[in-house]
Amino acid sequence: MPDTSANDMDRTMNSGATNLATILKQFGMLLVSVLMLYAIVLAITLALVPLQEEGTSTEGLDTARAGNSLYLTEPKYVFLGRTALNTESDKIILVGASNVVVGFKQAQVQQLVPGAQINNLGVGGSNITQVREIVDLVQDVQTPAARQHNTFVIGMWYGLFADDDVRWNTPDRHAGDTDLDIERYRYGFFRRSESGPVPLLPARYLDVGKTLIHPYLVIDGLARDVANNLTRSLRQSVSTKASGITDAQRNAVVLSENQKQRYLDFWADYMGHKPLSRQQFAVLRELIDSIVANGGRVVLVDLPLPAWHAERSPYFAEYQQYKQQLFAETGNALHVSTVSMHGGNADENFSDEVHPKPRVTPAWAQQLASALNAQRSTAAQALTQDRLTHNSIQQSARQAD
Amino acid sequence: MAFTSFNFLALVTLVVLLTQCFASPLGRSLVLAAGSAVFVASYLTSPLQIVPLAAFLALCYGMVVWVQARPSRAALAISISLVVASFIYLKKFSFLDGIATLPFPYLVIGLSYILFRVIHILVDACQGGLPAKIGLLAFFNYTSNFLAFVSGPIQRFQDYAERCAAPLVLDEEKVFAAFSRAITGFVKLAIVSAVANYFFGSLSAQLFATSDAWPKAVAIYALAASIYTIYLYYNFAGYMDIVIGVSWLIGLDLPENFNKPFSSRNFLEFWSRWHMTLSDWFKLYVFNPLLKSMAMRVESPALQPYLGVIAFFVTFLIMGMWHGTTNVFLVYGLLLGAAASANKFWQINMTKRLGKQRYKALAANPLYAWFCTGLTFAFFALALTCFWTDMAQLQGLVRLLGIGGILAALLAMAVVAGVLLMAGHALTSWLTPRIEGWSNATRGFVARNLLLGTRVLGIAVVASFFHKAPEFVYRAF
Known part of the structure; x- marks a missing residue:
């Protein structure tokens, strides 16, 4: 059987x-x-659609141009465009939220600071955590020598100190993911882990990665154009938000009491109805130390708010307290300088509760450029002094021999 | 573990490959059990969280063994009562507020579908409908099979056991069909439902922000409710396609759960096409016994047809309430119950008034039929509002729109859906014979894989548009 x-x-x-x-x-x-x-x-x-390289030797990166680039959004522009910053020439890199993008027009600042390349990497809605990520991502693609030519300008105001748990907690994202994190994960260049994003593609291969995802970028742009065209009339009919306005209209804005109250309510919601995050100030301190440790310089710019907003927001007074403490702590640091722009806080200088009117941006550029030029001149003097000292030591040593 | 996650794909790949390596019925069962254990464990953050679910499964198994050993109506009643009471306690229904709950967070995912399967086994065991004693491994795999754990489909135990015992033989056609089915599921889930969810999110935010009722809020509401319905359908149907496709590769052959639901011409037909295994379960274990019980008590022949009206109301009320533990799901149940019973009442009265032939002729009239199809979609979309609002938001919406606004939205959705569905049907009928030649040309191994590849690329591209893959909606129920 x-x-x-x-x-x-x-x-x-x-x-x-x-x-x-x-x-x-x-x-x-x-x-x-x-x-x-x-x-x-x-x-x-x-x-x-041939590859486009954002940022050239003559023209720095500018997130205000993101919408017209292949990258479409500010976070993606920063994430994918940052390789242009791996150069051994002096670079001023502006970081912060939308008031940095709107307030410091890259071309206007560039004209006034001829010796360095101006790059505006401001990203709307940033808090300090995201600013830190931007700085880290920039430094990741740079050689140690290139990092020594960085001057990071951090545009500060109270909205930059929103708590991570409040700021990065919306239904359309994994809790805690910043806008930059979303870009890191979007094409698989990073993977999500409990301790944060882990790179899968080494930073030195970012340009190769950009080439490989080119179809995604092209199709994304096309899809958005088509969707925008298809839904424009629908969005206009159902939207409760005002559609885009011209510079002339922005210059003419006068806010009503009702609008001011709505803005204050918005920021109270945005900040989560809780005090400013101490942790965000701690992250800023770490960020400053990290930039300086890599040989870079930091300029902390205290950005103005319209007077009515500063007076009526509980966050502004709290922010002032923390800021003064920070400025006092960093005041004597060799590579850190501070700029206060609060002279320009007249209500008529703003098109809304935060952003300056287009007619005011040349004055902002002037104020920043003065501080940058002064810092660069001090740095140059210090360098010359260093060299002289170094030479005289060498000379003395030779004589002693 | 999200169905669109890399982890889920890795688990599926491993289970499918190991199933072929251990192709005997026992080997396959062990692989399935291990896969299900890994899947369930992925939802845990501490071992304690599994204890209530494990205890519930142990209780259910104990009851099944008892009823199989001593089948009687009393044993059945006691066992079902115990199982249902444990389920209600663990699910923390809002009407239990005030009763002490377990003092730690625990896993409730999958509980509902375990309950459905266990009641089915208990009833069939009592009636002698089961082939043999159910072993622990078979019980675990049947109730907690990772492909159907979160939200069904609800396979009959007899079918499950038969599939497990049969040899697993896959040919090129079946494997391709399985890949194609699963990838189609991802297309539905990651493309169609994700896009619909994007638009729904934008519209619902506008809706809750607006204070103008007419005509803006009514229009936004109608659009949001319709898009949510599309989103839900593609989300759920996509999930079903994925798990059914994978089940073919491991020899389980899960049953179908959808059959073109939006082509239904009335609400009762709709439920024979939407979430079919759940509808069948309710028909078998709630509607039929209830109707039988009422029919035995009511002697008047004139009232007999109307018993169905009541039985439908109760069945759909329970089915609606089952979806969630808060008051808003009571509203959902009431809406479903009202629609089902009104539908039955309409059928009885129209038949009485017009006679069978004339009513049949009316139902066949294209204008009437497509309006009914549109109305079915519209009413379902209206009822689904309970899925995307809480009680306070729902009350706010009713205040904003008013009864007139809600009726206007319902009518608008019915007309637009009716016209669009009719146009879609006409287009499909016109296209089908014309693309037959083309589909013959794409039946070759290479051509059909290239077509499948374009779908995979489509998924990858569209998924990159969104910050987060859409969550499977029914996992919440």
């Missing part, structure tokens, strides 16, 4: 092996198909 159970076992094993082979064949074929199709799409998109 044949051994039935052994036969059954054999049949099962044979069928399992055949099944496995069939599945692997199908998987392999699908993988090859996907790779082949992607290669075709990559070739087509590269031919139709």
